[in-house]
Amino acid sequence: MDIINANGTRTFSSYPILVSYDDGTLVTETQQLVFGQTLMYGFSNNLDLFLSYNILNDRIKYLDFGSQSTKSDNSINFNSLYIGGNYTFDSLLIDEFQQSIIFQTAVLQNIKYQNADKDYSFKDYNLKYSVKSFSDPLVTILSLGTNQTLKRDISNNNINLPNSYFVELNLFLILNPNISLNLNTEHSYQTSMKEDGVKVNNSTILSTIGFGLTYNLSEKNVITINSSVGTSTNAPDSRLSFSLWHKF
Structure with missing residues (x-):
């Protein structure tokens, strides 16, 4: 579950990476509750297949121009359904770093733009390459990736949503077999957004930094809590995440 809070006019999406854009509506404050679940299947020693869906509140x-006052709106919808795979390489990079690559695409992605929303299929693609190093008691994961979106139509407009290129760094300090602390930072470059070929959003950089805790409840259950803040203008003010992993 993600809780995202932001002041300003931008619309946010948190999966598979953080994306924001301004569609021209006079939004002054946004709060999102994202309920998600990921189901993963170990296809082989190297390949995990997964399905991930999200419900957005x-x-x-x-x-409001008519009353010249601030009003609020609340909506709940099925936001996205992604399928993908995570492949872990047998070979080590420089004989030290474990390598993996994740690819996923949206079977369904709901997009809200101005006063309309619409579902799209196979117009969003995400690719992430990661290297992991182990140096007791520290685990370091560095990731590079991109999120690509295809042109889509909504309310008789052709929309080019931003593409993103990102880098992530996660540091895990293992305190004992059950508890680890996590320091993470993410920086992404977003291209401009266009409506009917006309640029309506400039390119921008989204940056966040966060701190978290991972606790092993048992051999099959792990809980993670992470809190992050935006360190750039167009990033959300705060983001709080709760995750529970269960191994069947």
């Missing part, structure tokens, strides 16, 4: 405050 979107609460916004906006300026």
